[in-house]
Amino acid sequence: MIQYPFLQKGATIGVTAPSSGVNSALHNMFKQSCESMERKGYTVVCGETVWTQEKAKSSSANKRANEFMEMMQDENINIIIPPWGGELLIEILEEIDFEKINKKWVLGYSDTSVLLLAITLKIGIATAHGTNFVDVRGEYSDHTTAMWQSVLSTEVGDSITQYSSEKYQAKWQHNNPSPCVFHLTxxxxxxxxxxxxxxxxxxxxxxxxxxxxxxxxxxxxxxxxxxxxxxxxxxxxxxxxxxxxxxxxxxxxxxxxxxxxxxxxxxxxxxxxxxxxxxxxxxxxxxxxxxxxxxxxxxxxxxxxxxxxxxxxxxxxxxxxxxxxxxxxxxxxxxxx
Structure with a gap:
């Protein structure tokens, strides 16, 4: 059977970069996500890999895998949300001891989906394909994105319904910040x-x-x-x-x-x-x-x-x-x- 993690109110979010980290020019943008989540009542713990990026990855495969495993085994961390995707997450899979992964949510998309699918296929723990951490930095989230919290707080045996969005974003406009991050046009x-x-x-x-x-x-x-x-x-x-x-x-x-x-x-x-x-x-x-x-x-x-x-x-x-x-x-x- 599938094992489903559960997101509690006031959870501690572990942010680690199993693929790409955040280069120094974007550190302030990333910190906005941390502050946004803390305003919502979460505690945010960032790993070392978050703050570095060189040669298409946050750090060595070994360091990325070790930091991910440390957060998965840390009882004080309830959910892991990478900053975003990247290019070379696949390098860390052979460094991960899947049998020692604890049941907690991992949320993200893009390159992160390699890790999500591998966890579910290998050990039958459900994983969440949804928003990246950097995309929750706005003053508020659109309704579709914000549903990640409700979905991950669904009890085993229960169900949850989501609806298609009203509007979507055709183009990223990083030089034109929006209160909800996306420009849904x-x-x-x-x-x-x-x-x-x-x-x-x-x-x-x-x-x-x-x-x-x-x-x-x-x-x-x-x-x-x-x-x-x-x-x-x-x-x-x-x-x-x-x-x-x-x-x-x-x-x-x-x-x-x-x-x-x-x-x-x-x-x-x-x-x-x-x-x-x-x-x-x-x-x-x-x-x-x-x-x-x-x-x-x-x-x-x-x-x-x-x-x-x-x-x-x-x-x-x-x-x-x-x-x-x-x-x-x-x-x-x-x-x-």
Whole structure:
């Protein structure tokens, strides 16, 4: 069965950088996140890796893994939220003793999703794909982003419902600070390949496809073993977000996942909004989604609230979910069972 952590009021947040740290020019911005969370009643503990960044990583793989494990084993730390993603988190996986990981939430997206998916697949502890720590630095959060607290405070056996956002951010504007961090200017519209209403159920798994695809064929990406051990052979709903892949690279990655058996007993796939998805020779993301839907004979929903075009719905790896799309609006209910 899946083990679900629980976020208590006034929790202590451990911030460590298993991928990229924060370079000195952005330290003040990061401190705003710490102050924002402390105003909300949390205690924030930052590791050494947060404050350094060199050669595409916060520090050595060994140091990053050790600091993460120390926070996972520290009984005074209740949840771990990295500052943001990065590029090379995958380096630390072989340095982590997964059997010594305590049951507590790890929350984030982008490169962090490699760690999230590996934890859930290896040991059956639910993990949370949602906001990064730097994105909670505003005076307030939009409703979609703010739901991370409610989702992570859901009791085992209970369920929680989230709704698609009203608007999303098309472009980052770091030189134009907003009270809620994001500039939500574009109308959100969840789309389906069938162009009709869709309803699917299954256990959620996913993350940033750029990086989680590299778990295929490793001890950290054994989806079949996870299904047998923790899921009673329930169907899966996969969710993906594309950070930088062209459409042909996206297609290659999805075909590899299919050949590796990741889409066996899959009831549907969700794709987040993406500023990548650059067409190659007029081959578009919609072409990719259509081909996959036809091959797997399953519904595909796209432009959902997931990824590098915020805001983020909080997806729980391992939770049993019901996803419904009607008239461009989405509803997702996650059951902690």
């Amino acid at each position: 574009e109308d959100t519209n969840w789309k389906t390949i069938s162009n009709g209403n869709v309803s699917i159920t299954g256990r959620l798994l996913g993350g940033c496809i750029d990086v989680i695809r590299h778990l295929i064929g490793t001890p950290f990406g054994n989806v079949q073993e996870f299904r047998k051990k923790h899921c009673n052979n329930d169907p899966f709903i996969w969710y993906f977000e594309n950070c930088e892949l062209t459409t042909t690279d996206l297609r290659r990655s999805l075909v590899q996942m299919k050949l590796a058996g990741w889409f066996e007993n899959c009831s549907g796939i969700l794709f987040g909004r993406s500023a990548a998805n650059h067409p190659v020779n007029e081959y578009t993301a919609e072409d990719v989604y259509t081909e996959l839907a036809n091959e797997l004979q399953i519904p595909i929903i796209y432009d959902v609230d997931c990824g590098h075009r915020p805001p983020q719905i909080t997806f729980i790896n391992g939770a049993f979910a019901e996803v419904e799309v009607e008239g461009g609006k989405g509803v997702i209910t996650q059951h902690f069972k």
